Amino acid sequence: MTQKTERALWSGKWMFILSAAASAVGLGNMWRFPYLAAKYGGGIFILTYLVLVFTFGVSMLLLETAFGRKTGQSVIGAFRSFGKKYTFIGVLASAVPFIITPYYCIIGGWVAKYMVSYVTNSPADMADGGNFFVNFIDSTDSSFLFMLLFMAAAFLVVSLGVKGGIEKANLVMMPLLLVAAVAIAVYVATFPGALGGIAYYLTPDFSKMSPELLIGALGQMFYSLSLAMGIMVTYGSYLGKKENLTKSVAWIGGADLAVSILAGLMIVPAAFIAMGSADAVAAKSGPSLMFITLPSVFQQMGGIAPVIGFAFFLLVFFAALTSAISLIEACVSIISDGAGWSRRRSLITTVFVVVVAGIIINLGYNGLSFIQPLGEGSTLLDFFDFISNSVLMPIVALMTVIFIGWIMKPSIIIEEVKQSSDFKLEKAWTVIIKYVAPVLLVVILVAYVGAQFG
Numbered sequence: 447m448t449q450k451t452e453r454a455l456w457s458g459k460w461m462f463i464l465s466a467a468a469s470a471v472g473l474g475n476m477w478r479f480p481y482l483a484a485k486y487g488g489g490i491f492i493l494t495y496l497v498l499v500f501t502f503g504v505s506m507l508l509l510e511t512a513f514g515r516k517t518g519q520s521v522i523g524a525f526r527s528f529g530k531k532y533t534f535i536g537v538l539a540s541a542v543p544f545i546i547t548p549y550y551c552i553i554g555g556w557v558a559k560y561m562v563s564y565v566t567n568s569p570a571d572m573a574d575g576g577n578f579f580v581n582f583i584d585s586t587d588s589s590f591l592f593m594l595l596f597m598a599a600a601f602l603v604v605s606l607g608v609k610g611g612i613e614k615a616n617l618v619m620m621p622l623l624l625v626a627a628v629a630i631a632v633y634v635a636t637f638p639g640a641l642g643g644i645a646y647y648l649t650p651d652f653s654k655m656s657p658e659l660l661i662g663a664l665g666q667m668f669y670s671l672s673l674a675m676g677i678m679v680t681y682g683s684y685l686g687k688k689e690n691l692t693k694s695v696a697w698i699g700g701a702d703l704a705v706s707i708l709a710g711l712m713i714v715p716a717a718f719i720a721m722g723s724a725d726a727v728a729a730k731s732g733p734s735l736m737f738i739t740l741p742s743v744f745q746q747m748g749g750i751a752p753v754i755g756f757a758f759f760l761l762v763f764f765a766a767l768t769s770a771i772s773l774i775e776a777c778v779s780i781i782s783d784g785a786g787w788s789r790r791r792s793l794i795t796t797v798f799v800v801v802v803a804g805i806i807i808n809l810g811y812n813g814l815s816f817i818q819p820l821g822e823g824s825t826l827l828d829f830f831d832f833i834s835n836s837v838l839m840p841i842v843a844l845m846t847v848i849f850i851g852w853i854m855k856p857s858i859i860i861e862e863v864k865q866s867s868d869f870k871l872e873k874a875w876t877v878i879i880k881y882v883a884p885v886l887l888v889v890i891l892v893a894y895v896g897a898q899f900g
């Protein structure tokens with residue numbers, strides 16, 4: 447495989463870390479982590495998750511980024527460079543960002559709608575127990591409009607290139623996201639009753655350890671670290687040969703973890719105050735926690751509600767946009783490496799695929815709502831989320847660790863890592879990739895698919 451001379455490169459290690467962290471920090475941190483932590487006993491979930499991120503998570507990050515850097519290719523080319531018969535693993539992996547991007551942008555559109563509504567509407571409008579949300583997502587005009595606006599923002603950044611677009615956008619959005627999150631978490635902590643929520647959220651209760659908790663934490667880790675979807679392979683392929691990989695992945699995992707914990711510090715105590723217990727918080731997962739419960743919590747905060755509401759949805763918007771950018775960049779580089787097309791032509795193709803798929807998936811809330819692929823009340827969005835996150839991601843991750851651990855031998859990654867970093871934990875890494883990861887991935891796959899059909 448010839449390496450393209452025009453291939454983009456990060457400005458340096460820190461821009462790589464920033465952009466990979468910006469990819470990782472997304473809706474997963476904002477609505478999935480706090481909900482799982484509330485559901486699985488607070489502190490004990492955080493502790494388990496922390497251990498998983500710094501063992502399994504950073505090992506997978508290291509594998510993917512080193513794989514990308516070694517081959518200088520996005521995920522299809524990376525596998526193909528070891529033999530044509532392995533191309534299919536890359537093809538499967540590359541299906542993931544193409545499936546996720548359209549519906550991720552739909553949810554990004556929901557976030558944008560709420561951000562704008564905290565400026566144009568009264569906060570009471572959004573705190574009406576779910577009507578506002580349902581009316582919006584079912585709408586045949588504004589839900590499409592906000593989806594397209596969100597897509598346009600993400601495409602614009604990617605069209606400006608890796609250095610001129612992605613790095614610059616992340617450099618602005620990530621610090622603002624952090625400042626807003628810290629400010630909201632501190633503000634929430636000043637409310638009477640918040641301390642109970644914070645104590646629940648941060649104190650580990652070891653009696654609450656369970657297999658479900660472990661599976662929940664494992665699945666969350668894959669989702670949150672943008673693993674097994676070609677993103678980290680692509681981002682690694684833009685990394686200079688002398689940059690330290692082991693330190694970089696530790697920073698990326700740590701940054702993503704820190705933002706997840708912070709998101710919980712905003713959301714869990716706030717919802718605790720409003721609902722009185724962790725069980726009530728845990729009962730509200732995903733979209734309803736973010737788009738129905740939180741607006742009611744903000745509303746109860748009185749005159750500050752519009753400011754808090756806007757700041758919150760602005761930070762979620764940044765988190766979603768920076769992740770969407772990485773998903774789109776992965777699609778663009780997959781097409782460009784795979785077909786040998788220019789970046790421009792690959793981007794136009796991605797726009798076309800993502801817009802058409804986004805429109806179809808969004809029709810699942812109105813014109814096509816009779817299609818309920820996962821049973822009564824389910825939507826096209828639920829279906830694509832299930833296929834990408836619950837089926838394809840564990841399968842791709844499993845194939846990747848078997849490929850590197852058993853077919854190719856871990857030394858190919860170890861050599862790449864050692865080019866630029868000392869790798870003291872080489873043995874532990876090898877054990878994780880060869881033995882621990884395959885077992886855990888089979889567990890996740892069985893649990894996810896079983897939960898759907900069991």
Ligand code: TYR
Pocket residue numbers: 469470471472473474475546550669670671672769834835
């Ligand atoms: N890791 C990012 C997040 O937490 C990006 C991501 C996007 C993850 C889509 C999973 C996914 O299905 O949001």
